[in-house]
Amino acid sequence: MYVSETLGQFGARFPTQPISPSVLHHAKRAVVDWYAALIAGYPMHPTPLLEAAMADDLDRGPARLALGRPATVKAAALIQGTASHTAEVDDIFKHAIYHPGAPTISAALAVGQQVDATGREFLQAVIVGYEISTRIGQILGRAHYQYWHNTGTVGTFGAAAAAACLLHLDATQFTHALCTSATFAAGLQQAFQMDSMSKPLHSGRAAEAGVAAALMARQGITGSLDVLEGKMGMGVAMGNAPDWAPVLADLGKAFNITEMTFKNHACCGHTFAPIDGALELQRTHGFTPAEIAHIEVATYGPALAVAGNPAPRTAAEARFSIPYVVSTALRCGSVRLAAFDAAQLHHPDTRALMEKVSLTVHPDLDRQFPGQRAAQVTIRLHSGQTLRFLQPTRKGDPDMPLTDADLQSKLEELATATLGAERLQAISSRLWQLETAPDLHFL
Template structure:
């Protein structure tokens, strides 16, 4: 079988099998984290501009947009997918170098509202999207990530699969949805290597495009079933030496959704090991930023490529500045929403420490990427002493997971300013009971 057919067969089987309680629990965690990402993203550019641009598609249709207005399904997917990625606090699946939730859940929710899905049906759609798309991301490997933004490319397959599940596609329908999704998949890393608003749109467009691919398949539109593994297909065109032979291996048995990373800080996830290391040294040594003569950060190469701004001149650049987030962690003790307020970005003590911060690639840590995201932090104090900390994993990785309570706290911190404490708490309680709900929250 072609890769699309292998994946489609696995996706189809997921629609009828009993889902383990552990898997459903992890799916609920993913959905809660998605809502935690959605609400702070609603005010981050380009989401407000997107709302203005899509005005004709709002206040009609049967789907729900995070801004509290009805929308057509594709518009809801585009808006919610963009917002869920805009604040840089959404989940990731490490081995696929990919943020699966933003697009996958946005598409599942849009179709779920349109078709009046149950909570359990919605969770099944979410799981299907994660399980199919993460396997494509793993197969495409690091060569794909060198140029392409996986959240835009691989995310299209997550959305197509989750929407396909909600639309109750059969084997053939799933295969053609994936085939069409491959021709829609895009998102260049260069789009966010200078100050721009493009990056969140990759997730939103993936959600919209994947949903459309599933809708087209439902209505009989066919795609090239060899579009992933063909001579001029997705693998050869956008990666190197991709092995598709076992792409669906373990699908329905080994659930990737149980091994997600949930962000414990806000910003580019490639900086998080360095932030954790800086915070560990700060707490252990009870140091002040002004006592530090030099900060040395050694980590894997993509962290330097993507979190590339050495002197960020805007809030958006600060999110992708390894030197800024490490200096902020050492100066203020956290990297949360307040870290990206203009006054904080331009804080004199932070800016001064950035001048004393250097970043470099560590060959050993780079060789372990993407399965491990590590960083080594060295602090040279003004009295000449040196302190070194190797952060092997990030807080929030499967090895150091956020507890359910920590996830609840993250959600309430980020959702309450938008919804209000009472509504945020009420929604959280509904999300933990999704598998028991006859209809989805709106």
């Protein structure tokens, strides 16, 4: 049996299986976090431009965009998959170097609204999408991430699996949805090595492509069953020809949705350990930015490749700049959305502090990636004192998780200005009780 077939059988069978209260609760946490990211990113470019570009597919159709505008299913998946990845506050499955929520939940909501799914059916689809895509992403791993943006590639499987679940595809159809997804998967790392709007579009395109693959499979369109492990398949073409057996080892027994990282800073996740380490040194020793002579950040290689920009010019570039976010954190005490406003982006004190930052690859920490995301931060003061701290993980990682209260606060911080306190309270209350919701029309 091919890997795709085993995954397809799992996905088709899952709605008939019992779900533990813990897994169900973690799925709700993922949806709450996704909704916060969606509302935060909705007014930010490229989302309004994308909405304008997709005008022919709006004001009609069974799905609804974040603020209530009708849309076709694929347009809703594309736009909301983009919006929820735009503000860089969406979730992470660190072992796959992948943001599953934006493509998976965006697709699930669009299809769920089309088929009038209940809240529980929606959560089942989210769990299936996370499980299948994170396992594929974990196998593709670091070799894939060298050139490909995993959220654009792996996210296509998450979207397809969630959509297939809600469309009640049988095992054969489900399998072919996944196989077609593999050949739809795309998203290049180079697309965000400089200022561009491409990165969030990867997530939106993954959501749209996954939905399309599931709709095609429902009509009988087939894919190549060996598309993952074949001699010219995804593993060879887009990775290092990995062994696919581990993807199936504990399928249906362990659930990756219980091991998510939820972001505590509004920027690239590779910057989090440096931010947390710098803030811990400042909290412990009480120095001011003016007292700093030099900052050294030693971390894993991909963090510097993706987020090592020493002189970002735009907000998009600044979100991928360890020197910028660490300097901002030390000056402001946090890295929230306001950290990327024009006044903050070019603040002379931040820019002066950035000149004092050096970045190096720490060999031990590099070997631990992607399973561990650590950074060693060394700060030398003008007094001559040298302070050093090893940040072993990131706040928000599974071993240092955000609480439900933290997630609710994040939702309120990111969504209140757009939705208003009263509307947000009504929506968030229903999100935390999704398993009892009769439909998804409140979203």
